[in-house]
């Protein structure tokens with residue numbers, strides 16, 4: 001269905017324009033209806049490469065990439081779907097809007113205290129594009145990078161895509177980030193994230209990154225991106241791909257570690273020649289490509305898929321990094337699985353790969369308190385428990401501390417867990433949320 005020219009030209013489709021493609025008629029009636037109903041709640045965006053290369057149209061409706069990018073009726077609760085569909089049929093704009101807003105609220109749009117607890121401020125001014133959750137790492141959300149080459153239906157940042165703003169490079173943001181980092185010399189790592197920062201052209205990206213190269217305490221720059229899977233042409237054949245790779249080289253030459261945090265959900269994303277070329281181009285600059293993704297029902301439940309992904313990644317020179325647990329937001333009733341199942345999948349996949357792919361860690365939950373690893377399911381002192389460990393934490397004293405939760409076969413997120421051994425609270429619920437040595441700095445800059 002796809003010619004060579006389409007392979008190299010980025011062409012996005014939304015819930016309206018997808019109807020003009022030949023793929024529309026290959027969707028089942030239920031999926032077409034979901035585009036009318038669900039896509040009003042969850043943002044939809046795809047592109048020609050995802051449609052023509054990644055989705056196997058002979059496998060719909062179960063194709064994993066289709067599930068990952070197209071709305072499905074079950075992504076809303078049955079009563080939500082029925083009532084919204086009815087309002088759409090009645091063409092009641094005000095009631096439709098109210099219904100959609102109510103569903104957004106039910107879907108927990110800002111999980112893990114993103115809005116309330118991770119904000120950064122400088123000189124009394126809140127910096128909306130910066131989150132400082134962990135002592136050494138700052139997350140930066142450039143205004144011009146708040147969209148993606150295609151949207152994932154399970155995205156935990158979906159709330160950022162409702163009511164997309166115009167994309168433009170914001171020089172003020174870049175200056176604010178540098179000013180913040182000049183004060184916070186404890187920060188060694190900046191993660192540029194979104195959306196997808198690689199949606200920006202190279203000039204805009206350079207505008208954000210180049211000022212960071214002057215900061216001596218900053219050691220690593222990470223770029224979180226799904227472009228390696230949804231639009232690998234970004235590194236190979238896009239008009240400014242050579243400038244992008246030159247920017248990567250400049251970062252490395254400035255003595256910084258550059259890590260491209262590649263979001264790969266399924267091995268089909270790495271089976272394409274263009275995706276493999278993208279890995280090769282990224283690596284040729286001296287950057288390291290790390291692989292991470294959540295484990296999700298309907299998409300990557302098969303341990304063999306993970307094993308293939310990690311093994312192929314290692315063969316190409318990428319580093320398996322994280323398997324995440326799907327966060328408690330969006331249509332998680334559709335995508336989430338019990339933690340016990342996530343652990344089983346991880347364990348089976350991990351057991352089947354060689355030591356070189358065992359750089360991967362998981363399943364890991366990005367909770368309000370930090371990144372919590374499910375490190376085992378064991379019987380300790382006669383009680384079946386989840387063995388948990390902090391990989392990262394708001395309070396650095398908690399890192400690598402092991403703790404236990406009662407085993408619950410239905411628990412699918414951290415908040416479902418209860419302390420084991422008759423305890424009332426987990427140890428960290430009685431300790432300061434922030435590193436003690438940081439409190440004076442935070443007060444000074446607040």
Ligand code: SF4
Pocket residue numbers: 147148150151152154155156157158194195196225226263
């Ligand atoms: S690429 Fe990442 S940020 Fe964009 S929709 Fe997918 S999960 Fe969300």
